[in-house]
Ligand SMILES: Nc1ncnc2c1ncn2[C@@H]1O[C@H](COP(=O)(O)OP(=O)(O)O)[C@@H](O)[C@H]1O
């Protein structure tokens with residue numbers, strides 16, 4: 001469909017020199033945005049899954065209970081609750097480590113510093129325990145006990161991720177529009193440059209589609225070329241970002257290895273650039289020719 | 294294919310044309326040209342000859358009036374069907390309008406290519422026609438490397454390659470000497486004898502008087518039909534055509550040789 005010989009000296013109008021680079025730049029940005037979103041998406045899903053299956057119970061030290069009594073009471077309640085797979089008491093050093101960012105290292109040394117007693121609870125994956133009832137029963141057994149299911153924190157994080165995803169989606173759409181706009185303007189310039197030849201073709205009986213096809217075929221070629229250039233630039237960048245993320249503190253940025261689906265999405269972008277360029281050129285040319293009698 | 298001699302190829306009824314908000318450069322044009330006819334279109338520079346031809350090859354729409362081409366009302370013909378009409382009209386443009394970046398061969402091949410002809414057929418027909426107009430040694434030449442007369446023959450070859458039913462030529466003899474002009478006019482007469490309706494715009498009255506074909510005269514933006522001027526020949530008899538060709542030393546073979 002696009003391998004038609006060209007009657008127009010399209011290769012001489014200079015478009016071939018700058019259009020691929022403009023498209024390459026846009027595809028480059030689009031790939032970074034897309035890869036960012038996919039990485040975030042995967043990380044969020046992992047947090048959601050991981051954090052969603054744990055609870056933290058914080059036992060306050062009451063006046064009538066010793067540390068051990070309070071712990072035993074809380075663990076007793078937890079053991080009777082269906083849907084709980086495992087409980088694990090955090091040692092004093094572990095709690096101190098958790099608080100380190102706020103209290104600094106000296107928390108370990110202060111033997112008599114009252115640190116909260118924490119129990120890490122793993123939930124069974126199938127049954128969801130009734131949190132409200134659990135809270136009531138814990139409060140009865142150990143007054144002032146707190147159950148934190150991390151939901152609030154997680155929900156906010158997920159909200160943030162969704163906002164970021166929306167933003168990235170908008171960026172992708174804007175890049176697509178910019179790509180289309182660029183092709184509209186370069187095609188218009190091309191139409192002006194080749195006006196005489198186009199008019200002659202028109203007058204000797206060329207269908208609009210015959211002329212449009214030549215521009216569209218060329219736009220497809222330039223768009224694909226630009227898309228592949230952009231891909232070629234984006235891959236090293238992504239590798240570098242991945243490398244930097246891995247050398248960061250473990251756990252802060254969970255590592256993301258793209259899967260088949262992710263690669264397909266990334267590779268689709270240069271193809272999309274080519275198709276956008278082709279369709280835009282086609283519509284621009286037929287629109288302009290439509291104004292000829 | 295060709296209709297008989299009585300079918301009207303082009304018909305204008307009360308046609309008027311103005312550019313933008315300017316005055317009407319053509320007014321109340323009424324004309325009907327029979328298939329197989331040969332007309333000169335004359336008038337001083339600026340009289341509207343090119344404008345009238347543009348209406349005929351569908352480069353312009355009239356401001357008013359009715360135009361039919363091969364029996365079809367142009368105004369009511371859907372746009373996608375206009376290219377098919379245009380392909381039956383061969384045009385030799387005033388400034389040739391050859392595509393600069395294409396060889397003589399590719400320029401002449403254009404009308405066949407836009408109508409989707411096969412390359413094997415294109416190769417055969419274009420080579421034959423270029424040889425016929427004496428350009429067999431210039432097939433791959435760009436127009437800019439050809440002389441004015443050679444370019445003109447490329448333009449004429451392009452106009453006739455698809456065997457149009459109507460041939461329009463806008464001052465085709467404007468840039469060549471009288472001798473070459475006569476040669477080209479005889480080429481048009483040959484095509485006319487093969488059935489093509491021909492209209493030639495010119496302001497060279499000497500040629501018009503010499504050849505003796507009916508005249509369409511543009512005067513004060515109106516069109517007047519005139520009979521053929523007094524000349525050696527008003528008939529379409531092949532004998533006198535041959536005699537005339539001998540007289541001017543014009544047969545196509547010779548044209549080819551002298552031009553090569
Ligand atoms: N594109 C145009 N825009 C405005 N006026 C035009 C245009 N083309 C021709 N004219 C005017 O129309 C008149 C007829 O021009 P034209 O058809 O070229 O005459 P001819 O071919 O007989 O010399 C002239 O007055 C010319 O100035």
Ligand SMILES: [Mg+2]
Nearest residue numbers: 342343387463
């Ligand atoms: Mg003119």
